Amino acid sequence: MTNSRRDFIKTAGKAGIAAGLASTVLPALAKESYKSPFHFAAKGVSFQQNPLPYAYTALEPAIDAMTMEIHYTKHAATYAKNVAEACTAEKVNTASTKPEEILAGISKYSTKMRNNLGGHYNHELFWQCMAAPSSNTAPTGKLADAINKSFNSFEAFKAQFTDAGKNRFGSGWAWLVLTNDKKLVIGSTPNQDNPLMDVSDLKGMPLLGLDVWEHAYYLKYQNKRPDYINAWWSVVNWNFVQKNYEALA
Structure with missing residues (x-):
């Protein structure tokens, strides 16, 4: 068993199962070669972690509440924290720069920026790609x-x-x-x-x-x-x- 797996399970054992709804925020996935698709969204992806659009229990039984809580509050939160540190170190003006712009030129940045901004962005999208189980199980x-x-x-x-x-x-x-x-x-x-x-x-x-x-x-x-x-x-x-x-x- 890897150390990361042990750490995950150890953390899981200490975590409580929480619930509570959070406001929905749709991420904007803009890239320079595209017109921003989320003209209907209230807000795009930022450098900060956004609230989950559902309770930790909402995706059960497919994804259990404890996994959701740890995934969001530990793993994803750490990516957001490390992104802030990388932006400070690499003098990124987060008020005028979009995460997508950095990702499009990520080869110019540090490994810390690549790993953590990638992780932050991926998770902000991932949360929105899921919803409570419903009859809408296929696209139309x-x-x-x-x-x-x-x-x-x-x-x-x-x-x-x-x-x-x-x-x-x-x-x-x-x-x-x-x-x-x-x-x-x-x-x-x-x-x-x-x-x-x-x-x-x-x-x-x-x-x-x-x-x-x-x-x-x-x-x-x-x-x-x-x-x-x-x-x-x-x-x-x-x-x-x-x-x-x-x-x-």
């Missing part, structure tokens, strides 16, 4: 049409996306992205990299992201990452993903 409208055209069927899309997460070696993320030429592509990135980064082999606007780091699932699923991914499909927030796509396509 233009996104459904685009998925069927790109992957032949929704089930084929799910299988390919699941494989991207299941087969990501070590820690990382699985993504559905919209490329500059408006194509839907599935892929994955290591660690806290994402498709907005100039160092990423996978490039495009993230529409849907799945965290496959062990801290996202280990308390409930242990080493059974495929079981976690299969359960995760029941909490995908397709309304959010569809709005992302329709604003960009």
Whole structure:
């Protein structure tokens, strides 16, 4: 068992299960080559951690409350803290600079900025990509049409996306992205990299992201990452993903 796993489980044992609703804030996923898609959003991604849009218990049974609490208050909060430190050290004016602008040129910044701004951004998107289980278990409208055209069927899309997460070696993320030429592509990135980064082999606007780091699932699923991914499909927030796509396509 790795030290990080031991630390996670140790922290989990001490954590209480909390609940309580927080205000919803939709992240804006702008990139210089795109018009900002979230013209309908009240606020975009900032350098600070935003409140969860639901209670820690909201995603059960797919994702348990204790994992959600630790994931949000420990792991994600640490990324946001470290981003603030990196911005200070590297003299980034957070009042006039967007996180997306830094990610697009991340090769010019420190490893600390890459790891932590990537982690912060990825998690701010991840929280919004999920919602309490409902009957809305598949996309509709233009996104459904685009998925069927790109992957032949929704089930084929799910299988390919699941494989991207299941087969990501070590820690990382699985993504559905919209490329500059408006194509839907599935892929994955290591660690806290994402498709907005100039160092990423996978490039495009993230529409849907799945965290496959062990801290996202280990308390409930242990080493059974495929079981976690299969359960995760029941909490995908397709309304959010569809709005992302329709604003960009």
